[in-house]
Amino acid sequence: MSFDRDSLATAIAAHGPVVRVLVAATAGSAPRDAGTAMLVWEEGQSGTVGGGALEHEAVRSARDMLAAGRATAQRRLPLGPALRQCCGGAVTLVWERFEAGDLPESLPRARPLGPAHEMPEAVARKRDTMRPGAAPALVENWLIEAALPEARPLWVWGAGHVGRAVVSVMAPLPGRAITWIDLAPDCFPDTLPEGVTAIPAAAPAALMPRAPVAADHLIVTRDHDLDLALCHAALNHGFASCGLIGSATKWARFRSRLAALGHSNALISRIACPIGDTSLGRDPQAIAVGVAAALLRSGNKTMTRDRAV
Missing domain, CATH: 3.40.50.720 (NAD(P)-binding Rossmann-like Domain)
Known part of the structure; x- marks a missing residue:
């Protein structure tokens, strides 16, 4: 999956603030591939990042963000030690809170996952060459996401x-x-x-x-x-x-x-x-x-x- 702006906009219009939970990267065995995303709002959700315990933690953290008004979060979760799952791999999740005015105007998009600073050349190159449908990339603590491929x-x-x-x-x-x-x-x-x-x-x-x-x-x-x-x-x-x-x-x-x-x-x-x-x-x-x-x-x-x- 890539960044589905339309589905996110529809969810925001129907439910207000929404947290998008993205599988930004995986290592070893994981329930879903990098690029998979789900949307979470106060009383519901759509999509799945898979994994049972992983998704439960993803939704819980998303609702905590909504309650606290936090904008972003990032965690690397080793599925065995952290969640007692048998997959044996690790998943990096990124949480982002969106309202109507936060939607990206164009894709691909690149944003820092830490304090804002000037976009590195490597990030700009990756963003400018990313094709629709490509998996997300983490470069120098920047998240880069492609547009959806044509249906x-x-x-x-x-x-x-x-x-x-x-x-x-x-x-x-x-x-x-x-x-x-x-x-x-x-x-x-x-x-x-x-x-x-x-x-x-x-x-x-x-x-x-x-x-x-x-x-x-x-x-x-x-x-x-x-x-x-x-x-x-x-x-x-x-x-x-x-x-x-x-x-x-x-x-x-x-x-x-x-x-x-x-x-x-x-x-x-x-x-x-x-x-x-x-x-x-x-x-x-x-x-x-x-x-x-x-x-x-x-x-x-x-x-x-x-x-x-």
Whole structure:
């Protein structure tokens, strides 16, 4: 994770002063990677730095800061000696108290963790070369954090049982911008997960040119003819990956029809069908878990257990 300014601003607007707890560095075995952060306010929290006892101490310290009005704190916690955890490593946590006027105007950001002094050259070089999504860096007691990477687009075509299950599983995961398409507004649930854009469209395939070429697609509509039109449109437009719900029989028929529409076998093979992991079952949630696991396990490049797309 990198510095998520938008989530922090939303939390401040809803809850007032917020303490951001950052895993600034790790050594050895640790519950979460450097760059992981959580937000703590007077009566709640979001996110997790993991570790059970580690998170309990992080939240307790954050609430102490809120009560005392302190701005920052930093501690290196050896997980065994300090917290009686079995991980065997150590975690450096940084606590920062934020209000609306404290949000950084630009990223990457660099700030001293001790008394303020002129920024060292090494810190300025690291800040100026830090790419979005990079882990935080501690240089000469300065903390340097990158901007978030651009969210990877996922377009879900269909808001039936599987479409809803996929969106519910994928929406909470970081780094995803989900666009959800179906025929009419009443196809979608009344409340959408955060970060999901729903688009009702009488002719969904006509929207395919609006999708980024780098998008992943999941085609899970109720209509086989619409599924075919979306596959045809996706092959004409281009995509990072594309998965189609269906059986091996359905896919064999689709391959034949897509070939008749002029697509090469090599291009057609970029679409994955069936999707998910059949060993998990055919329940919509099970399909969604299989799709999500494959995307995460393979660097967001596969929709199925056995086929890269």
